[in-house]
Amino acid sequence: xxxxxxxxxxxxxxxxxxxxxxxxxxxxxxxxxxxxxxxxxxxxxxxxxxxxxxxxxxxxxxxxxxxxxxxxxxxxxxxxxxxxxxxxxxxxxxxxxxxxxxxxxxxxxxxxxxxxxxxxxxxxxxxxxxxxxxxxxxxxxxxxxxxxxxxxxxxxxxxxxxxxxxxxxxxxxxxxxxxxxxxxxxxxxxxxxxxxxxxxxxxxxxxxxxxxxxxxxxxxxxxxxxxxxxxxxxxxxxxxxxxxxxxxxxxxxxxxxxxxxxxxxxxxxxxxxxxxxxxxxxxxxxxxxxxxxxxxxxxxxxxxxxxxxxxxxxxxxxxxxxxxxxxxxxxxxxxxxxxxxxxxxxxxxxxxxxxxxxxxxxxxxxxxxxxxxxxxxxxxxxxxxxxxxxxxxxxxxxxxxxxxxxxxxxxxxxxxxxxxxxxxxxxx
Amino acid sequence: xxxxxxxxxxxxxxxxxxxxxxxxxxxxxxxxxxxxxxxxxxxxxxxxxxxxxxxxxxxxxxxxxxxxxxxxxxxxxxxxxxxxxxxxxxxxxxxxxxxxxxxxxxxxxxxxxxxxxxxxxxxxxxxxxxxxxxxxxxxxxxxxxxxxxxxxxxxxxxxxxxxxxxxxxxxxxxxxxxxxxxxxxxxxxxxxxxxxxxxxxxxxxxxxxxxxxxxxxxxxxxxx
Numbered sequence: 001x002x003x004x005x006x007x008x009x010x011x012x013x014x015x016x017x018x019x020x021x022x023x024x025x026x027x028x029x030x031x032x033x034x035x036x037x038x039x040x041x042x043x044x045x046x047x048x049x050x051x052x053x054x055x056x057x058x059x060x061x062x063x064x065x066x067x068x069x070x071x072x073x074x075x076x077x078x079x080x081x082x083x084x085x086x087x088x089x090x091x092x093x094x095x096x097x098x099x100x101x102x103x104x105x106x107x108x109x110x111x112x113x114x115x116x117x118x119x120x121x122x123x124x125x126x127x128x129x130x131x132x133x134x135x136x137x138x139x140x141x142x143x144x145x146x147x148x149x150x151x152x153x154x155x156x157x158x159x160x161x162x163x164x165x166x167x168x169x170x171x172x173x174x175x176x177x178x179x180x181x182x183x184x185x186x187x188x189x190x191x192x193x194x195x196x197x198x199x200x201x202x203x204x205x206x207x208x209x210x211x212x213x214x215x216x217x218x219x220x221x222x223x224x225x226x227x228x229x230x231x232x233x234x235x236x237x238x239x240x241x242x243x244x245x246x247x248x249x250x251x252x253x254x255x256x257x258x259x260x261x262x263x264x265x266x267x268x269x270x271x272x273x274x275x276x277x278x279x280x281x282x283x284x285x286x287x288x289x290x291x292x293x294x295x296x297x298x299x300x301x302x303x304x305x306x307x308x309x310x311x312x313x314x315x316x317x318x319x320x321x322x323x324x325x326x327x328x329x330x331x332x333x334x335x336x337x338x339x340x341x342x343x344x345x346x347x348x349x350x351x352x353x354x355x356x357x358x359x360x361x362x363x364x365x366x367x368x369x370x371x372x373x374x375x376x377x378x379x380x381x382x383x384x385x386x387x388x389x390x391x392x393x394x395x396x397x398x399x400x401x402x403x404x405x406x407x408x409x410x411x412x413x414x415x416x417x418x419x420x421x422x423x424x425x426x427x428x
Numbered sequence: 429x430x431x432x433x434x435x436x437x438x439x440x441x442x443x444x445x446x447x448x449x450x451x452x453x454x455x456x457x458x459x460x461x462x463x464x465x466x467x468x469x470x471x472x473x474x475x476x477x478x479x480x481x482x483x484x485x486x487x488x489x490x491x492x493x494x495x496x497x498x499x500x501x502x503x504x505x506x507x508x509x510x511x512x513x514x515x516x517x518x519x520x521x522x523x524x525x526x527x528x529x530x531x532x533x534x535x536x537x538x539x540x541x542x543x544x545x546x547x548x549x550x551x552x553x554x555x556x557x558x559x560x561x562x563x564x565x566x567x568x569x570x571x572x573x574x575x576x577x578x579x580x581x582x583x584x585x586x587x588x589x590x591x592x593x594x595x596x597x598x599x600x601x602x603x604x605x606x607x608x609x610x611x612x613x614x615x616x617x618x619x620x621x622x623x624x625x626x627x628x629x630x631x632x633x634x635x636x637x638x639x640x641x642x643x644x645x646x647x648x649x650x651x652x
Binding site: 231234235237238239240241242243244245246248249253255256258259261262265266268269272288289307308310311314334341345348349 | 437439440443444446447508512513528529530531532533534595596598599600601604607610614616618619622643644645646647
């Protein structure tokens with residue numbers, strides 16, 4: 001993953017590289033053009049001046065000839081020589097590469113030349129003026145060096161600026177990000193974003209704030225709904241139960257009618273329990289069991305086993321326990337007791353008659369296993385109402401409560417199936 | 429014995445009244461906070477059943493009022509809230525018991541019975557049913573003057589039946605009484621039969637009359 005700020009940085013660097021690279025030939029062409037223009041002008045001036053000076057000197061032919069020879073010898077870069085009438089040409093400008101005779105190394109140099117013809121004392125002469133020009137490769141090299149230097153300067157500047165910008169300018173963004181990352185809906189703590197003077201960040205924060213508040217409200221309403229609905233159900237359930245109890249007192253009941261009342265009573269008990277468990281779940285989610293204390297888990301497991309002993313023997317279930325003494329954990333007593341009893345009851349309910357349950361407790365984990373016929377679907381095992389079976393109807397919430405309690409204290413609950421045993425493990 | 433039922437749900441109050449009346453209970457009802465305070469001011473009761481959510485006020489305030497006046501009545505909170513804090517708070521203020529909705533009438537009757545017994549005899553009482561004598565402090569049972577050894581659960585059942593004498597008690601109510609919340613998680617209520625079978629056997633062996641009748645399909649009835 002690239003950081004957001006590195007994306008434009010790369011583009012900026014690439015763009016400046018392209019611009020600076022194309023600037024090299026552009027600079028060269030311009031500089032070369034100016035050079036040539038200037039040198040042509042210079043050559044022109046030299047030639048005009050020479051012609052002028054020569055014509056105003058009013059020398060005789062012999063003297064002129066001597067002067068020209070002298071001139072040719074001492075004046076570098078120019079050649080003045082008489083030519084025949086037929087050789088006369090219009091002026092021309094040229095560039096030539098040749099060794100410079102004054103250069104000790106004898107390098108090839110570039111020259112800009114002007115060849116002009118003129119009449120002096122009725123005789124045609126040719127004047128060649130040549131001036132040394134910088135070679136193209138040297139010009140290009142110089143421009144490239146300068147350009148690369150400036151490119152490096154830009155690159156360094158971009159990187160430093162980018163860093164500064166990301167630290168300073170994007171600070172509010174990263175702060176917002178951090179807060180959103182640490183947000184936990186179930187904790188129901190609103191986020192306070194810091195004030196920022198940048199419009200986009202302000203809008204982002206406002207939008208997030210809005211979203212979070214709406215989420216929290218929806219979440220709270222949903223939880224409150226469950227709790228309120230369960231509350232409201234308690235009283236009518238109490239009325240139905242009391243009416244059934246009263247109906248049972250009637251002296252004219254037939255056996256069939258008694259049976260019906262008993263069945264209704266049992267079903268009503270289930271409804272009541274589902275309702276109580278829903279309420280319990282809602283309360284756990286609503287943070288109503290906030291207090292924590294040291295709990296003697298070994299004691300709780302032993303007590304629960306003792307309480308369930310008769311149910312185990314009624315069903316002919318063998319019990320095997322390996323419980324370390326004085327295992328202490330921190331949590332809410334009601335919740336931990338509920339968790340342990342749910343797991344144990346679950347094991348008893350789902351063991352076939354004559355089966356076996358194993359309870360192991362150590363400082364690291366609580367493991368409750370019971371014999372079964374084939375693994376359960378792990379998918380959604382700990383979700384509400386996911387494991388309702390018609391053979392042994394429970395509330396469908398027992399494992400959801402176990403999971404909820406574990407989540408609350410950061411314990412890890414897992415299910416596995418090995419050697420014909422369903423194994424539920426809680427790691428502390 | 430006079431019982432005041434402070435409950436805003438008339439149908440529930442009627443059921444309780446109906447169940448308790450006839451077995452030496454005289455029930456009165458109050459359906460609101462104000463009405464409840466008026467009744468408490470005007471009369472004395474042996475037991476008060478108190479719903480916490482009342483029109484016009486919180487039941488816990490009524491409890492404060494009763495305790496403030498150092499009244500002798502036993503108070504049982506009947507609440508739909510089933511919240512641990514409410515329970516603890518209620519018991520701290522001085523309620524004697526707490527039962528959450530929905531409950532079996534037999535369970536409520538047993539709680540009332542036990543509460544009134546404790547209040548009246550200052551915890552040293554002996555219950556008598558003809559030849560059967562239950563010493564509640566020593567937790568012993570004598571039949572025809574001879575000790576019969578009951579398990580804790582059998583004794584519990586015996587008292588439960590005596591509190592619900594001449595009433596049909598359903599198996600479900602018994603199962604929930606014996607095993608609490610877990611009763612309906614269990615597939616069968618066979619464990620109830622086992623305890624009742626033992627109870628009946630021990631009473632019969634000690635020569636007691638068979639007061640405990642099995643009502644087919646519905647449950648049991650202690651006839652006296």
